[in-house]
Amino acid sequence: MIKILIADDQEMIRSSLEIILSCEDGLCVKGVAKNGVEVLDFLEREPVDVILMDIRxxxxxxxxxxxxxxSRWPDxxxxxxxxxDDDDFVFSALQYGASGYLLKAGDLDTLQQAIKTVHSGGAMINPGIARKVVDLFSHMKNTPIIHVDEASIDGLSDLEWDVIQEIGHGRSNKEIAKRLCLSEGTVRNYLSRILDKLQLRDRTQVAIWAVEHGYTGKRK
Structure with missing residues (x-):
């Protein structure tokens, strides 16, 4: 059972998500919060697996x-x-280790899949958000970007590039496995090798890096 905390300052959104997600098998909403302070207070009392976090x-x-x-509950x-409209916030959240970035206007199936994906150690990022973040910060000076050593890039295999391209499009391991005719376990193994070779922290950094350098259309 995946334990969830919903954090949003709008009561209607909190209540709606709580009702909808509580009806899903394998998901359990343990509580709601209307700001970050309430989130931290709640976690002091009871840990959860996944937090749905409003950015504003x-x-x-x-x-x-x-x-x-x-920092306090890394798992x-x-x-x-x-x-x-949240351009100023999304890039910082990426740096601090969020595992998923979804639009509030997105569909419920995507949200449910995101919860299950991040709980299992993956990451989900809306492709539109990735592209918008890259577009915004590529035009700003002295903005931190994701750096990868050129020698590491040269060491990537063709299949690893295929996986990177699919990740850049925001696809899950299941979707990538289907598109590349691989098993999900094989995709996970490829992702692990990609992270190790590129010295990146997680799947989301791979997605941003792929979009930033134009690797979603074709291999380098």
């Missing part, structure tokens, strides 16, 4: 809360719920 909240926003959560996964 009063008292403490989702970015700072994500940083504190990952807790955070899925950021955002809109295309």
């Amino acid at each position: 909240m009063p008292v403490m926003d989702g970015v700072l809360c994500t940083k504190k959560v990952k 807790t996964k955070v899925i950021i719920l955002t809109t295309f």
Whole structure:
């Protein structure tokens, strides 16, 4: 059973998500919070597996809360719920270790899949968010970007490039396995090797790096 905490300052969204997700097999909503401080207070009392974190909240926003959560409870996964108007926040949340980035206007099936994916150690990022983040920060000076050593890139195999391309499009391991005619276990093994070769932290960094350098259309 995946234990979930919902954090959003809008009561209607909190209540709606709580009702909907509580009806899903394998998911259990343990509580709700309306700001980052309430999230931290809740985790002190009861740990959860996944937090659905609104990026804009009063008292403490989702970015700072994500940083504190990952510092104190590193195994807790955070899925950021955002809109295309949250440019200033999404990149920081990426740096602090959020595992998922989804649009609030997205469909429920995608949200449910994201919860299960990040709980199992994967990451999900809306491709549109990745592209928007890259576009925004590529035009700003002195902005941190994801660096990968050129020698590491040269060591990638053709299949590893195929997996990187699919990750850049925001696809899950299951979707990648189907598209490349591989097993999910094989895809996970390829991802592990990619992370090791490129010295990246997680799947989300791979997605941002792939979009940033134009590797989603064709291999280098």
